[in-house]
Amino acid sequence: xxQALDIARHTLLDAPGLTESHLDQVxxxxxxxxxxxxxxxFQSSRLESWVLDDGIVKEGNxxxxxxxxxxxxxGDKTGFAFTDDLxxxxxxxxxxxxxxxxxxxxxxxxxxxxxxxPRALYPAINPLDTLTEQDKIDLLRKLDAExxxxxxxxxxxxxxxxxxxxxxxxxxxxxxxxxxxxxxxRCNVNVIVEHDGRxxxxxxxxxxxxxxxxxxxxxxxxxxxxxxxxxxxxxxxAIDAPAxxxxxxxxxxxxxxxxxxxxxxxxxxDFNRKGTSAFSGRVGEQVTSSLCTxxxxxxxxxxxxxxxxxxxxxxxxxxxxxxxxxxKGYMQxxxxxxxxxxxxxxxxxxESYAHLPMPRMTNTYMLPVExxxxxxxxxxxxxxxxxxxxxxxxxxxxxxxVFSASEAYLIENGRITAPVKGATLIGNGPEAMTQVSxxxxxxxxxxxxxxxxxxxxxxxxxxxxxxxxxxxITVGGTAA
Amino acid sequence: xxxxxxxxxxxLTHLESVVADLLAEARRQGASSAEAGVSAxxxxxxxxxxxxxxxxxxxxxxxxxxxxxxxxxxxxxxxxDLSPAAVKETVAAACRIAKYTSEDPYAGxxxxxxxxxxxxxxxxxxxxDIDALAAAEIARACETAAREADSRISNxxxxxxxSQQGAFVYGNSHGFVGGYPSTRHxxxxxxxxxxxxxMQRDYWYTSHRLPDALxxxxxxxxxxxxxxxxxxxxxxxxxxxxxxxxxxxxxxxxIRSLLGAIRGHAIYRKASFLLDAVxxxxxxxxxxxxxxxxxxxxxxxxxxxxxxxxxxPRELIKDGVLQGYVLDSYAARKLGLETTGNAGGVRxxxxxxxxxxxxxxxxxxxxxxxxxxxxxxxxNTVTGDYSRGAAGFWVEGGxxxxxVEEITVAGNLKDVFKNLVAVGCDNRIPGSMDTGSWLxxxxxxxxx
Numbered sequence: 001x002x003q004a005l006d007i008a009r010h011t012l013l014d015a016p017g018l019t020e021s022h023l024d025q026v027x028x029x030x031x032x033x034x035x036x037x038x039x040x041x042f043q044s045s046r047l048e049s050w051v052l053d054d055g056i057v058k059e060g061n062x063x064x065x066x067x068x069x070x071x072x073x074x075g076d077k078t079g080f081a082f083t084d085d086l087x088x089x090x091x092x093x094x095x096x097x098x099x100x101x102x103x104x105x106x107x108x109x110x111x112x113x114x115x116x117x118p119r120a121l122y123p124a125i126n127p128l129d130t131l132t133e134q135d136k137i138d139l140l141r142k143l144d145a146e147x148x149x150x151x152x153x154x155x156x157x158x159x160x161x162x163x164x165x166x167x168x169x170x171x172x173x174x175x176x177x178x179x180x181x182x183x184x185x186r187c188n189v190n191v192i193v194e195h196d197g198r199x200x201x202x203x204x205x206x207x208x209x210x211x212x213x214x215x216x217x218x219x220x221x222x223x224x225x226x227x228x229x230x231x232x233x234x235x236x237x238a239i240d241a242p243a244x245x246x247x248x249x250x251x252x253x254x255x256x257x258x259x260x261x262x263x264x265x266x267x268x269x270d271f272n273r274k275g276t277s278a279f280s281g282r283v284g285e286q287v288t289s290s291l292c293t294x295x296x297x298x299x300x301x302x303x304x305x306x307x308x309x310x311x312x313x314x315x316x317x318x319x320x321x322x323x324x325x326x327x328k329g330y331m332q333x334x335x336x337x338x339x340x341x342x343x344x345x346x347x348x349x350x351e352s353y354a355h356l357p358m359p360r361m362t363n364t365y366m367l368p369v370e371x372x373x374x375x376x377x378x379x380x381x382x383x384x385x386x387x388x389x390x391x392x393x394x395x396x397x398x399x400x401x402v403f404s405a406s407e408a409y410l411i412e413n414g415r416i417t418a419p420v421k422g423a424t425l426i427g428n429g430p431e432a433m434t435q436v437s438x439x440x441x442x443x444x445x446x447x448x449x450x451x452x453x454x455x456x457x458x459x460x461x462x463x464x465x466x467x468x469x470x471x472x473i474t475v476g477g478t479a480a
Numbered sequence: 481x482x483x484x485x486x487x488x489x490x491x492l493t494h495l496e497s498v499v500a501d502l503l504a505e506a507r508r509q510g511a512s513s514a515e516a517g518v519s520a521x522x523x524x525x526x527x528x529x530x531x532x533x534x535x536x537x538x539x540x541x542x543x544x545x546x547x548x549x550x551x552x553x554x555x556x557x558x559x560x561d562l563s564p565a566a567v568k569e570t571v572a573a574a575c576r577i578a579k580y581t582s583e584d585p586y587a588g589x590x591x592x593x594x595x596x597x598x599x600x601x602x603x604x605x606x607x608x609d610i611d612a613l614a615a616a617e618i619a620r621a622c623e624t625a626a627r628e629a630d631s632r633i634s635n636x637x638x639x640x641x642x643s644q645q646g647a648f649v650y651g652n653s654h655g656f657v658g659g660y661p662s663t664r665h666x667x668x669x670x671x672x673x674x675x676x677x678x679m680q681r682d683y684w685y686t687s688h689r690l691p692d693a694l695x696x697x698x699x700x701x702x703x704x705x706x707x708x709x710x711x712x713x714x715x716x717x718x719x720x721x722x723x724x725x726x727x728x729x730x731x732x733x734x735i736r737s738l739l740g741a742i743r744g745h746a747i748y749r750k751a752s753f754l755l756d757a758v759x760x761x762x763x764x765x766x767x768x769x770x771x772x773x774x775x776x777x778x779x780x781x782x783x784x785x786x787x788x789x790x791x792x793p794r795e796l797i798k799d800g801v802l803q804g805y806v807l808d809s810y811a812a813r814k815l816g817l818e819t820t821g822n823a824g825g826v827r828x829x830x831x832x833x834x835x836x837x838x839x840x841x842x843x844x845x846x847x848x849x850x851x852x853x854x855x856x857x858x859x860n861t862v863t864g865d866y867s868r869g870a871a872g873f874w875v876e877g878g879x880x881x882x883x884v885e886e887i888t889v890a891g892n893l894k895d896v897f898k899n900l901v902a903v904g905c906d907n908r909i910p911g912s913m914d915t916g917s918w919l920x921x922x923x924x925x926x927x928x
Contacts (some may be wrong), residue, residue, distance in 0.1 A: 054749065056584055060577035062558040064570065081538040084560040097538045100612065133580045156749050179625055199750060201862045215788060241867070243890065243926035244719040273531075275635055276672055278679065345628045354541065397672055397681035398711075400886055402856035402869035423587070424858040424888050426869040426926075431676075476858070476867040476888025478924040480719050 001185040004124040004308065006178025008169040009114075013041035016086035023112050023171055030072050031110060031173060035084075037073040037334060038173040039312060040095075041067035043353040045166045048128050051207070052140040059155035066344040069353035070094045073335055074102035082354045086115040087160065107173075109320035114178045116306045118315045121301050122209035123443075124181035127163040130211035136161055139187075139221060143198040146225040147191050153197075153236070154229055163212055178313030184208075184304060184460060186448070189224045193232040202231035202406065207460075208302050215434050224447075231388060233408050235418045239425035241408065241477025247380045248425065249411065249469050251387035252373070253444035256463035259294055259454065260364050261392040261401040262429040263287075267321050267329075268346070268359040268454075271396050276460050278399035278430055288433035290325035291369050291468075298346050298362030304448045305363040305462035307346070312357055318344035321364075333359045351457035361452060366463030366465030369439035374465040376438045378414040384475050385409045385416050386425070399429040424476040432473055440467035491520045491658050495649040498562050501649075502546050503653055505571040511548035511578075513589055513653040514571075517786065518544045518562065521646030526615035527905040528623050529638030536612045536730050540728055541642070542876070548574045552583045580837045589787065590809035590819055595656040596603070596790035599783035603776050604662040606793040608643040608691035618667065618697045625701030626671045630709050635672040635680065639701060642666045656788040664779070665686075666693045671702040674712050682707035682853075689777045707852075714885035717874060719928040723848035724889055725841055726905050731831075731852055732913030735769070738762075739826050742802065744811025753864030753894060754802070761800045762897045768832035769797035773821070778828045780912035786824035786846070794820065831915035833905040841919055842905045843878035849925055850875055851889060884927075885909070891923040 013023065023040070029036040043064045051059040061367045067084035068091060079101025081094040131139070140159045147157045166182040188205030204227035208214040215221040240329060250258060263279075271277035279287060288294070298316025300306050307316050312334050320328045332340070333348030336359055349360035384406065392403030409416045445464035454463040493516045506514035545558040546570065555577030557570045611619075623639035642665065649659030668685035684704040686695035720876040726734060738754075746752040753760070773791035776783050784790055787809055795803045805815070808823035836844060855869035866889040874878045904916030 030799035034813070056582035058581065058584060058587075060571075060581050061554075062557040062577055064557075064561065064566070066561060066574070068773055077533055078535045080535065081540075082541055083540060083764055094538070101533070101536050133576075137580050156751065158749075183641070192749065194750070199862050202753060241890075243888075243924050245926075246927050247922075251772075275680065276637060278677070281744075302615075309793050331789075345536050355540070356535065356537065391857050395681065395855070397679045398885065400855065400869065400871070402858070402888075404856055404858045404867070421865050422858075422860055422867065423890065424856050424867040426855070426886055428886055474886065474888060474926050474928075476869070476890050476924075478867075478890045478892075478927045480924050 001182060002120065002180040005107050005117065005179035007124055007181050008167050011044050011103060011167045012169045018086065021292060022088050024110065025111050026091045026095050027173065029101050030070060031090055031107045032107040033072065033099040035072040035074050035099060037059045037338065039071050040171045041311065042068045042169040043067060044164065045163065045164060045279065046128060046163040049160065049162045050136055050140055052144050055144065056390055057137055057140055065352065066174065067353040070098045070100040071356065072101055077101045078356065080356050083251050107412050108359050109174060110175050112171045112175055112177050113179050115313065120184060121306045121308050125183050125211060126165040127183035127185050127211050128165055130213060139215065143189055143221055143225045146222050147189060147229050148228050150226055150229040150238055151193065151233060153193040153195045153233065153360065154191050155194045158190040160188045165453045168311065170311065170413060171314055176313060178309050179330055179427060180308050180410050181211055185210065185212050185214055187221050190210050191228045191232050193236055195236050196301045197477065198401040199209055200235035201230050202228050203233060204231065205227040205449050207304050209449050210302050211308055214297040217269060232416045234407060238419040238421045240479040241420040241474055243477045243480045244383065245472050245474045247383035248473050249380060249383065249385045249467065249476065252440065252442045253445040255389055256365055256446065256465035257389050257392050257403050259366055260361060260463050260464060261403055262427065263294055263322065264364045264434055265394050266399065266429055267331055268334040269330045269340065271358050273336045273340050277396045279327065283329060285327055287298040287327045287430050288325045288327045291439045292322055292325055292433060293367040293422065294322040294438055295320050295367065296331055296347065296361055296364045300363050302459040303363055303462050304401050305450065307362060310346045310348045312348035312349045314344045314346045314348060316362060316424045318346045331359045331361065332359055349459050351459060358454065360454060360459050361461050363462035365445060365453060366439065366466065368441045368443040368466040373440045373442050376440055376469050377411060377416060377465050377470065379438060380411040381413060383411045385411050385414060394429065400426065401429055402426045420477065425473055426476060427473045432470060435471040435473065436468055437471045438469040490660060491647040495520060495647055496657055496659060498567065499649050499651040500542065500659060500717060501564065501567050502571060503651055504566055504835045506546065509571055510550065513550055515545060515589055515873065517648065517650045518646040518647055523642065523644035524612060524615060525640060525642045526612050527640045528616055528619035530636055531620060533616050534638055544570060546574050546577055547628055548794040549588060550578045552585055552587050553578045553581050554587050555581060555811065558897045564716045570728055586810055586813040588787045589652050589654060592654040594789045595654055596784035596788060597656065598656055599658060599790065600774065602774055602781045602783055603610055604660060604689050604781060606663050606690040607645050608665050610643055622669045622697035622701040625698035626669050626705040629702050629705035631711055632673045633671050633711065634675055637670040639667065639669040650786065650788055652788055653758055655898060657785050658795055659823065660783065661691055665694060665909040667694055667700050667837055669699050669701045670706050671704050673708045678712065680708055680711040681713060687779065689779060701731045708740055711871065711883050714871065716886050717884050717925055719926050721922050721924050723845045723913045724920045725850045726903065726918045727728050727849065727852045727910045728915060728917045730851060731915045733831055733854065733917060734896065735913050736853035737859050742803050742805050744807040744815060746861060747805055748814040751862050756768060757802050758804055760802055761802060762802050763797055763800040763900055765800040767797055767800045767900065769831045771796055771826050771828065773827035775828045782827055782828040785821045787817055789821040789823065791821045791827065809898060827912065829913045831903055833916045834902050836902055836904050838904055838906040838917055840856060841902060841917055842875050845875060845919055846878050847876050848881065866891050866893050866896065874921055887925055887927040888922045896920050
């Protein structure tokens with residue numbers, strides 16, 4: 001048995017006084033109606049956050065969440081209940097509510113057994129304890145000082161530091177018991193700069209699955225402070241962004257939010273089972289330019305989007321979504337995989353025990369091709385070069401997606417010229433991706449900042465891509 | 481929610497005792513002052529898709545949050561566990577945090593004199609005696625109405641009936657303790673029309689404190705279908721500058737952008753495009769924006785704010801002029817002002833309206849864009865720069881010509897507010913932002 005599973009059993013069964021036989025009792029209550037699939041998801045989370053603002057360590061918060069979500073599925077019907085009390089009575093009562101979705105009748109007796117250990121993609125540690133409180137505070141102060149020292153035009157700095165320790169245990173109707181310990185850390189620096197009465201802001205940050213040392217390694221977090229200042233100063237010089245359809249070159253790394261919105265969501269199994277996605281029924285068809293190979297990979301070590309097992313206990317994997325432009329498959333949780341007659345891909349995720357799992361992305365990125373990034377920029381006569389983005393959004397049915405640039409430049413005659421103000425880019429997923437005409441050799445993943453929202457649930461995700469060119473996409477500036 | 485005896489009013493006494501325990505524990509652990517908020521909510525969500533029950537979710541949430549002060553240093557902690565052991569542990573966590581935060585001369589509870597020691601019952605609690613079976617019947621009626629409204633409706637994401645009831649108690653070491661039960665119910669529906677590359681999806685919903693005040697499920701379904709059908713065969717527009725109407729469903733997002741920029745926390749950080757704007761005309765002189773936090777049965781109503789400060793109606797914009805910022809006690813102290821009872825936000829906003837319904841507003845615009853959907857963030861509160869994805873309808877001669885999509889609307893919010901031409905009387909949702917559609921003189925539309 002793995003260390004993670006040991007910790008999970010200790011935290012979520014032993015500590016609240018539950019035994020294996022209690023677990024069997026709750027599972028058998030769930031299965032006492034005709035259900036195809038059932039699970040019990042135990043979770044204990046501790047989250048600590050610190051905020052430095054206006055030059056002082058202003059806020060600190062510690063939160064403790066614990067509970068269990070119980071789910072029974074019959075066909076495509078799901079019954080769900082949760083409890084924040086891990087007492088046997090509460091679990092049995094929640095099981096009774098969840099199983100009511102299915103018709104009365106027995107689906108079989110189950111004894112739950114521990115599963116073989118998956119490979120660990122991150123250490124089974126509590127990241128809250130990986131730095132002393134004083135060291136955390138010192139880090140915040142150091143980043144504030146670094147940003148302020150970087151340029152006299154820096155007027156305001158907000159630094160945030162978050163560490164989360166998430167212990168989960170999933171027992172399912174196949175009789176398996178899976179555990180995971182998920183350490184997540186995240187740091188962000190936001191600055192406001194002012195010059196000649198003009199103010200601008202920018203943010204930079206990063207994170208990982210692991211210890212807080214990640215932020216100290218090679219002064220990584222100091223880099224966030226310097227990067228936030230650099231971006232904000234660029235924005236002080238920005239002119240109005242252009243309006244209209246034009247060639248756009250996207251930088252490597254975080255601009256991969258393009259893939260997340262334009263392709264990723266539309267390839268989640270639930271939408272495709274229901275036929276509500278613009279990509280529904282298109283496996284085997286060409287859906288992007290042949291330069292694009294796009295994967296979702298939950299197995300990258302130490303990344304915030306990675307999981308040793310997903311929230312249904314399925315091991316994560318690298319799933320090829322698009323290969324040389326051809327749609328290969330969808331991202332699946334167990335229920336949608338079963339209903340579509342395919343294998344689960346380790347993409348069953350949930351925000352917490354109080355939410356239902358559904359197919360979600362992990363780390364979604366495009367593989368590199370051979371173009372030199374300089375060559376890609378040089379190929380554009382008049383267009384936009386966008387290197388940093390805020391969030392995005394997609395309507396998976398119509399395929400329309402947006403993402404908002406926070407650092408962008410004009411390209412004129414093959415050269416990067418003036419910085420432009422933030423602007424929203426809008427396109428149609430399947431159509432925009434056929435417009436990808438050059439893909440660089442410089443694949444980068446983002447710095448660990450992504451959070452994805454779907455049906456009100458947030459989960460950490462990663463994105464990445466090489467520099468790439470889209471021949472035609474609409475840029476929503478004001479300079480018409 | 482089959483257990484109708486579990487009325488949220490009965491929770492109040494329990495939650496009040498948890499708050500009292502928290503405050504006593506904070507004192508015991510050495511805090512010079514403390515405040516705590518506790519809530520308990522339970523609910524039922526039932527979704528029906530293509531005529532069949534798809535999900536039945538029983539929710540049962542608890543949360544407890546405490547902030548302790550040791551002089552001018554503070555620490556916070558929260559948990560979902562209301563047990564006595566958790567109370568002790570949570571207070572200890574908050575006290576530990578407070579050892580490391582900085583001395584902050586502006587930190588502390590709101591002024592004791594501002595507490596809502598005597599507050600009215602705002603009639604926010606109207607439980608819905610409904611079980612999963614009955615909820616499924618309503619959802620089915622809603623979805624069926626949508627699917628049968630038009631032969632072009634091709635698929636569905638289902639209809640959901642949701643009913644939540646809960647109780648909230650806040651207390652602090654001034655001796656203030658207040659609480660109230662509340663309910664919120666909704667019916668929503670989302671359907672698709674068209675096939676293949678030409679699919680569209682849209683939705684409609686109704687939400688209210690009273691189950692009886694919800695729109696009929698059939699009306700919600702029918703409206704969802706109409707909105708979806710109207711989007712079929714959308715075209716793009718060439719890039720241009722034109723007048724824009726933000727529909728009554730979207731105008732609240734402009735109000736939220738305004739409120740975000742006049743929040744005290746944005747002002748003292750100088751992270752707003754509306755610094756030093758109090759007393760300045762931001763809108764044309766006919767514009768009035770009013771906050772009514774004690775509206776009876778209001779969806780955002782509260783008798784006191786998140787610091788126990790009595791809420792009161794106020795003018796935010798009077799004759800086009802900004803009357804004041806949106807302040808909690810912290811931001812107020814930073815700015816040398818008094819709290820406006822807005823800890824936790826602005827509650828129930830009403831915008832003055834003209835006598836123009838949407839048709840009249842379209843006639844007044846003559847040629848331009850009616851925006852009915854926006855996508856993405858694209859609002860920069862520091863500069864006011866605005867650029868968002870949009871879909872809607874192109875209007876000529878005051879009449880809708882065709883649906884448009886895959887375009888953006890951009891400008892600066894200062895100009896949007898200043899060049900507002902009219903606000904319609906086509907208010908649709910009895911939500912926390914009560915406004916008709918907004919006609920703006922000109923924005924940049926990016927397209928082909």
